[in-house]
Amino acid sequence: MKKVIIIVAVLVVAAIVVWQFAGKSGPEQAGRFEFVEVERGDIENIVSSSGTLSAVGTVDVGTQVSGTIDRILVDYNETVRAGQVLAVLDTTMLSASVRDARAGIVRSRALYDQAVRDYDRESDLHENDLISDAQLSDTQTAVETARAGLLSAEASRDRSRANLRYAVVRSPIDGTVIMRNIEPGQTVAASFSTPTLFVIAEDLSEMEIHALVDESDIGAIREGQSVRFTVEAHMDEEFTGVVRQIWLQPQTVQNVVMYTVVVDAQNDRGLLYPGMTATADFLVDERHDVLLVSNAALRLRATSDMFQQMRETMEARTAELPDSLRQAMQERMARRGGGDGHPDGGGGFGGGPPGGTGGMGGEPSDDTSATLWYVDGEGRLSATRIVKGVTDGRMTEIVRGRDVEEGMKIITGVNELEEDNGSSNPLATSPFGRRRG
Secondary structure, eight states: OOOHHHHHHHHHHHHHIIIIITTTTHHHHHHHHEEEOOOOEEEEEEEEEEEEHHHHHHHEOSSOOEEEEEEEEOTTTEEEEOOOOEEOOOOOHHHHHHHHHHHHHHHHHHHHHHHHHHHHHHHHHHHTOOOOOHHHHHHHHHHHHHHHHHHHHHHHHHHHHHHHTTEEESSSSSSEEEEOOTTTTEEEEEEESOEEEEEEEEEOOOOOOEEEEETGGGOOOOOOOOEEEEETTTEEEEEEEEEEEEEEEEEEETTEEEEEEEEEEEEETTOOTTTTEEEEEEEEEEEEEEEEEEHHHHHHHHHHHHHHHHHHHHHHHHHOOOOHHHHHHHHHHHHTOOSSHHHHHHHHGGGGTTTTSSSOOOOOOTTEEEEEEETTTTSSSEEEEEEEEEEEEEEEEEETTTTTOOTTEEEEEEEOOOOOOOOOTTOOOOOOOOOOO
């Protein structure tokens, strides 16, 4: 019985020791930090913009003559054919101009015929030396002048006929009337500029978006790029398009330089109307079924205590290695200029993160790499270096990272309050205890 009591006491003491030195570290470490899990999924890098929808191939139909609108034969949204009559102006004055031009031709022709007869008569007289050369020359000039007057009268007649034809406004293309700017009885004046009477869209099944993209994002836009967009009229619908052209002419909007990007979009169902505002997302890059980590983990600013624990972890791992391997690792790190020669990391403060490239161990060494901090299976604070990929502003792709797997818990913040221990670590920015992350 006494032997049993001794065995039980030994087991209790052993359990207490294990809890103090091993089991305690895991839960306490976990309680100190905030975590997120490494996920697996899809990610996209997009550039967002907005623009206005318009029909492809629109034509402004006007008139070259002034007058009063007599009849309008089409209305909004009507489908028209090339040559179809759209409107007719009052032709009273135009018809009178044609008749006046014809009368001018008759008058000019009579003057021309008279000049020709005078020339023929004086030519006979000149042959008989009855008139001088000067008199014959004057008669010949009168003939040419009369001929010019006749040609001018004929041109005036042709112009009047053309103006009469222009009084009938016809469609230049097959399409749909999307705008009508006139009403019957309205007077149009074409003296200085051609007024627009109708706007005809060639094909409403094809639309285009003129999107304004900021100069900081225009470098990521290219022709042929896929675009997703929505319109307020159909918020549950997602439409697609393709970048057709980037206009090099910049626009300055509220002191921001913008460039116009033309996006082609299909409108087979007729849900898109000209003038709608489209919110467009240009797909710059995308990845499928990759490891993802929250950007909060990448922004973690390690504390001096974390660096100290990291150093102890490195020392413990080094001590567990065989002497020959430890010696080889130290020689390798010495040749590379490493700090403490730890096998799992580079030199510098705390030996660097496991599998890292050296340096401070808590900050990325460049824009493509970063350090993730975590608590390993033995309850010890650890870190690993990763190569970053595509980011959407919230999550980032992990292109490469040793021991990183789906479901792994990554530290995003420190919950406990700690006092600065005088470390010169530049990443421990505050001398006072506070939450870090």
